[in-house]
Amino acid sequence: MNVLTKPRLAFWTDAEELECTSFLKEAPNVMTFSFQSPSGALFNFDPGQFLTLELPTADGPVHRTYTISSSPSRPTSLTVTVKAQPDSIGTRWMFDNLRPGMRLKVRGPGGGFSMMNHPAAKYLFISAGSGITPMMSMTTFLYDSGRPSDIVFVNCAKRPSEIIFRERLEHMASRVTGIDLKWIVETTDPYQPWTGYRGFFNQLMLGLIAQDYLEREVFCCGPAPFMQAVRDALTGLGFDMDRYHQESFGGPLREVERVPDDVLPQDDATAVVTFAGSGKVAKCAQTDTILMVARAAGIPLATGCGMGICGTCIVQKTSGQVHMVHNGGITDEDVEAGYILACCSHPIGDVEIDL
Ligand SMILES: Cc1cc2nc3c(=O)[nH]c(=O)nc-3n(C[C@H](O)[C@H](O)[C@H](O)COP(=O)(O)OP(=O)(O)OC[C@H]3O[C@@H](n4cnc5c(N)ncnc54)[C@H](O)[C@@H]3O)c2cc1C
The missing domain is CATH 3.10.20.30 (Beta-grasp domain)
Known part of the structure; x- marks a missing residue:
């Protein structure tokens, strides 16, 4: 339905479905889908939080969790930016089927990976691949506040053409002094000059990218080996890991501290x-x-x-x-x-x- 609904001074809750309003190809195998609430309610969430979408595939509903890539400072719509893997089920369904006018059941917003929970004067946002989504939301939020901010924004990608949101971030960085963008790519695109970093993130790069990293609140998101490399680099340099925060999009469960009376499941019981x-x-x-x-x-x-x-x-x-x-x-x-x-x-x- 292509009807512009006047925003209502009420906040959206997940009791109401979301209506897809548009989609945009961001990079190879990456799409951004925009949504509005059919009632015109506004979106209120912490930048960095996620939603879980119910996707009505032919084999029945599947649920997939995606970070909200837009910022609550632009509350009339909401976006998720999704990367399809070769054998994706949920994300591929979105690529092939989710079109303007369709409505989805949604749960959320949820999660505590947000700089709202860890206010600081200086941030280091470091991400790889689609892990850029929470960083995009948080950076847009800080940019929209109109206050001076101090963000070193690092993103690692296979090649420059796969950096998600590159132009939008460069636009924001061109209008304020406090957004310092650093790209690290594994390889370059043919016939495209590249002056950014090349290779895999390592300890040496950290010192070059942000000399004052010890003073920064660090937010990290990306594949497990990438986040491990970031953690190793920071701990090796004596960083206070209470100021390190990460979001995992997949992978093994984190080991939690065992409470003394906790009973572990037994293999043969x-x-x-x-x-x-x-x-x-x-x-x-x-x-x-x-x-x-x-x-x-x-x-x-x-x-x-x-x-x-x-x-x-x-x-x-x-x-x-x-x-x-x-x-x-x-x-x-x-x-x-x-x-x-x-x-x-x-x-x-x-x-x-x-x-
Ligand atoms: C808190 C949170 C936030 C997330 N935010 C985003 C986001 O903003 N954008 C986004 O694209 N994804 C995000 N994800 C990951 C997303 O929820 C799905 O797990 C991922 O997109 C895979 O689902 P699928 O339907 O594409 O593939 P599936 O059908 O689930 O799986 C297909 C194949 O992909 C592999 N696979 C599953 N998960 C991943 C993964 N995360 N990375 C690589 N391979 C995987 C599986 O092993 C399988 O081989 C987030 C996950 C969490 C928990």
């Missing part, structure tokens, strides 16, 4: 999960997740990231014990109230779930 709402009882291994057990029992349960970040698979545990290793997708208050994330909770003994 069994458990029994009762799904009270469906009247089903399933015997399983303690190493299974509640999500795996629900699926095997034929009980539908929406999931997103599969690693305890997005919070889509939150369920109420009414009795029993689970071992949960999440990545920040559930609040302490919800845990206190008996909620768990099914994707990263292992049943210990007899457990009852309200599902």
Whole structure:
């Protein structure tokens, strides 16, 4: 529907679907999709937060989590910028099917990866590939504030033509003094001169890129090996890692501090999960997740990231014990109230779930 809705002085909540309004190719295999709320409600979120979209594929709905790449300082619309992998299911569906006028169910916004939670005078935003999305939102927000800011913005890409948002960032950097852009590429594009950095991010580059890195609040997002390289470089240089923040788009669960009374799932031990709402009882291994057990029992349960970040698979545990290793997708208050994330909770003994 191509009707311009006048903004309403009300804030959008995920009870309302989002309507796709446009899409734009950003770089090879990267698209930005814009959305508005059909009611005209405004978007209020912290720059760096994410949404989980329900994508109605031919094989049924799948859930994918994407950082909001736009800024809440431009609240009448919202964008996500998505990179398709060769065998993508969710993102590929968006490339092929998501068009203006279509409406999607959405959950969020969620997540705490935002400079709003760590205010500082100087920032180092360092990203690789699609990990640039939260940095774009945070930089646009700081730029729109009209106040002087001090951002060293580093992005690593395969080649210059694959740097996402390059022109938009250069435009912002050309209008204020506080945005210092640094590009690092693995290789160059044929017949295109390149004067930026070349190779993989390393400790030596860090000192050249931001001599005062010790004074900066660092936000990092990208593939796991990239973030590991950034962490190694910073720790090797004596950086205070309390000022380092990262967002993972995939990969293994973070090891969390074990609480003393936490019981670990045993390889050879069994458990029994009762799904009270469906009247089903399933015997399983303690190493299974509640999500795996629900699926095997034929009980539908929406999931997103599969690693305890997005919070889509939150369920109420009414009795029993689970071992949960999440990545920040559930609040302490919800845990206190008996909620768990099914994707990263292992049943210990007899457990009852309200599902
Ligand atoms: C908090 C958060 C924020 C995110 N923000 C963004 C964002 O702004 N833009 C964006 O493009 N993605 C983002 N992601 C990743 C996104 O949610 C999907 O995991 C990713 O796009 C893969 O989904 P798919 O449908 O493309 O592929 P799938 O159908 O899930 O998987 C297809 C193949 O891709 C591999 N794969 C799965 N996830 C990744 C990954 N992250 N990187 C590389 N290969 C993968 C799988 O192993 C599989 O082989 C975010 C994830 C999280 C948890």
